[in-house]
Amino acid sequence: MFRSATRSSSYSLLHSRAPLPRRLWRAKWLYLALLVPVTLLLLFEWLPAFSALYNSLYIWNGGKVHIYVGLEHYERLLSDRTFRVALSNLVGFVIFRVVMQTVLPFFAAEMIINLRSARWSYWWKIIFVFPMVVPTILNYLIWRFIYNPQVGLLNEGLELLGLDAYTHAWLGDPLTAMWALSFVRFPWLPTLQFLIILGGLQTIPHEVHESASIDGAGFWRRLFYIDIPMTRRQITLAMILTMLFMTQRFDLFLVMTDGGPGYSTMVPALQLFQSAFSFLEFGYASAIGVVLFVGMLALTVINLRVSSGAAAG
């Protein structure tokens, strides 16, 4: 009762035909309430973002040295071998993780939707959501131990199975290091993406599935002709979020390998961190940040366009 009254009051305020100033005045508390989060956003999100753009045009050591150099940092990025390698590492890593972190949560959500027992469905949801409470850093340290060449679980397991020949310094070999990092958090069931897709699947009306069953559609036909098309927006959102999270991720690389051996696990976000805090090149770090931001924005727009185009088609 209360909820519907509130909704109708806000709705009438914003959509009445009164002149704009009057409407604004009437909704003043609404706007005042919004002012606080908007100000905080401007201060702590937008201002640093735009200051990165500004700082990328300067040599800045984080202290007194602040010299205008125009686009020099962007030119340097073009010829920076580390950045090239980091970008190529990132592309492979992001593609792998986007695929895994979309497909596997989707199947996990499908499994839960298809469970007949509400109790089991509930417990499975708990199981999938539980990893969210495990601190990320702890997770990385566990994986570091798993990959330890001398006493790690992976090599010990291989030895137990008589597969000694396959034991390896997983993080210490440039051929396996990036794969090893890609497998961190296996089986790739991130809670947020899982919940988004599950939410999408739950909005599909029962009648649609029932009609499909009556028409003789099996699991795979239902999956490809009903579930995937009807959760396209959720899948797109999960993919975009994964792409954004993975592109910005540097803690994984910092804790597990620090970008090594050589540059084999270097990614732009880690290079940004090192440029700023190891080499005091805040201007160059800002330029890397700006390029990453533009890249992520472009990919997000493309992703949205493609998915909305496909949905319209």
Added chain:
Amino acid sequence: MFKRLLFVLLLVLVFGAFTGLAQDEVTIFATVGAYYPDEPTDNNPDPPRMMNEIVAEYEAMNPGVNIELIDTPDNISGDQWRSTVFNGQNEPHIIVNNYIRVWQEQGNDWYVPLNNYIEMPNPYIPEGTPGHERWADAIPDVVWNTTFHTGSGNQYVVTVNAVAVGFYYNIDMLEANGIDAEFDISYSLWQDWATMIDEMGAVAEAGYEPLAMSMSTATPYTYNWFDGTSLTSFYIDHIESWWEPGASWHALNQREFACAIQNGLISANDDAFADWLQLLADFEPMWVDGYATMTWDEAYRLFITGEVPFLLGNAASQTLNVTRDADFNWGISYFPPITETSSPHAANNDSAYLVGGFTAGFTMTDRARREGIEDQVIDFFMYMTAQPQWGRVVTDSPRSIPTQFGLDVPDALKPTVAFLELPIRALKDPDPRLSRRYGEDHRRLMQEYFTGQIDLETLIAEEDRLMTREARVVIAENEWTCDFQME
């Protein structure tokens, strides 16, 4: 009535203000490195405690002065920690520092020159003990000469400790495999580098990974020690001609090394440089699997559990831990000399070089100046480092060899004192040699070479590009000239 009330109110305000001024307190923040009085844990059951007593005594003598000891995080490098706290203007007033780092960072105006302060008497040093009349006299000249920054003419660090690094070795394990583990101070565990490689090769053939060490770029110091000390052996004959005029024996500073590159006195295209790279490449198979991303703690665990017979570590601070944890007979050696047996370009010097030396001291930061409390900070600085106090700190937890006159070397560290007699290596770790960017890229290039991602030719070309670029950048950034170097 109203006037009376107003008068009383004013009186209260004025009294309150004066009381507030009188009670104005000063808080001095300080890092004390390995002497931070931690809480005991399973891994560290007997942490140092003495700094708590020192602080309590000082606070009791100086009401209104609070001393806050700060622990530095161990999950980021010291460089990253310093750049974060200094840029946030949140740095402690006193921090533990290595003079080479201070040389690199002095251009940021982070540290207060101590030239005038070390000329003052230190009232906390007892009469008759060196340093009472003039603080600088508490520490031998050789230490001051080592840490003096010729570029600015300033002394930034009071170096109270000396350290040395070395190879810990498991005597039981070596003897079980028929390897002589007799250490002789005149020639280390091995007569030269080639013998070391041969003996470690024998250990490898017996089925063990020989040497636990870390080349993780996050904690690269272990690898850096090989890097600097072995490079010194290849260029030692030329070093003196690279020094700034009038300088006494010292490790090359950034300017001298950058100018040597710019003036063509050292190049990655030298035959000696290629030989040096090859020497390290021949040594690399002796390192444990996964060294490229291994942390020092992981390397330590391998040694202490008897999985590997050798460990490269800090022969001072780690000795306590090895004494506590090892259930086997062990010893410490230092780097063997690199003679002509190892390379025709080696300097054929019978001596190895000391890694470490007078590297652990205290600096006063610009925060003391910003807050106008330099006098209070220097007073605590003098108190903490004066022999009566510092002697107790080092005795309580022997983690390094005290440099001040009148202090005894703790028993546990006596075996490593002989290491300090070795000549100091002239070429330091890659980062202080030139720049952090160089150090980072150099290590990554070496890792690429060691793991077969690039060949020697590419490595030399990339090193040449890197050295030339970084030398040019640091010379330009600091507006240095290089006309002082004449071969």
